[in-house]
């Protein structure tokens with residue numbers, strides 16, 4: 082039965098909400114719900130853990146932080162709506178989280194280079210529909226005389242003035258500080274299982290691996306590849322597959338500059354991100370499963386034979402790999418109210434950073450309505 086019964090603001094403070102997963106999706110959701118007035122507890126098994134670049138990282142720790150909302154190929158449907166809403170919410174969120182000690186900003190613009198005349202024609206048509214969003218085309222552009230030339234750019238491309246990139250580490254730091262200010266309780270533990278309970282109404286018992294447990298009114302699952310097993314025990318089947326991504330940082334061996342480079346240059350499916358005066362981030366590979374393939378990294382660096390000479394001469398400064406979570410039988414993300422007090426906000430695949438604010442907002446709206454719904 083569907084019925085709506087909006088909670089009043091007064092009783093939000095008395096509602097305790099657990100968020101399982103402290104990546105970008107879980108922390109943004111925690112911030113959003115705590116800002117609405119809920120009592121929030123965030124649980125993550127890796128909270129405050131040191132980075133170990135030899136292991137597969139979580140999506141958040143591996144991410145490039147690209148916000149690419151306006152160059153999406155489709156112009157309708159859920160994915161498009163979530164992207165557009167997130168692009169509206171990001172500037173305000175950044176402003177709220179940015180401090181003097183930890184300044185945050187979206188570095189813009191983003192340029193996508195076409196790989197063929199056909200792709201450029203598609204870009205022309207897309208740009209004609211997206212002028213208001215700051216999307217236009219570039220053509221007959223030569224980067225040869227630039228300090229550091231771009232990879233192959235003879236077909237032209239798309240420039241998106243409002244898309245760009247945020248430093249993921251600084252953003253996560255800002256979010257954790259904001260959560261502490263909002264008195265969100267942070268628990269470092271692995272959730273082993275969830276149990277529905279009834280006593281004067283429904284509540285949830287969250288069992289932690291260290292034999293502790295806690296009781297909450299609702300649970301929001303934001304645990305990416307750890308989500309499937311948690312809901313399976315409650316009777317829900319949402320298969321999720323891991324898709325590995327490798328990233329490298331190159332150290333460039335010249336004294337030139339990033340003059341005329343955008344914040345993100347996307348070419349041959351690879352994102353190039355200037356970082357400091359002589360570093361370049363390159364990512365990411367898309368490899369189903371959890372094992373990294375060295376050949377994929379080599380192919381990414383060569384960019385199908387289009388990488389410029391200065392890139393070929395650069396040295397690898399650092400490299401890492403992380404896991405994306407992809408729903409196997411439906412489009413990403415899994416944004417769904419499974420039952421009263423149980424919400425899925427997970428498996429954002431390649432776009433967890435981009436989509437985090439819109440998905441957090443969706444959770445806030447659906448948490449206080451007595452309906453079962455999916456986005």
Ligand SMILES: Cc1cc2nc3c(=O)[nH]c(=O)nc-3n(C[C@H](O)[C@H](O)[C@H](O)COP(=O)(O)OP(=O)(O)OC[C@H]3O[C@@H](n4cnc5c(N)ncnc54)[C@H](O)[C@@H]3O)c2cc1C
Nearest residue numbers: 102104105106140141145146147272307326432433434435
């Ligand atoms: C190489 C790479 C580059 C990427 N670049 C971009 C990009 O440029 N832009 C973009 O938008 N997206 C990008 N993505 C995708 C993006 O990083 C992910 O979609 C996003 O990080 C997902 O965030 P999350 O919080 O849902 O999951 P995660 O970051 O995976 O976090 C899930 C958390 O849940 C915790 N957890 C799991 N199970 C349990 C449990 N049982 N109990 C307690 N805690 C648990 C884990 O410890 C983890 O911290 C990239 C991904 C990769 C791998």
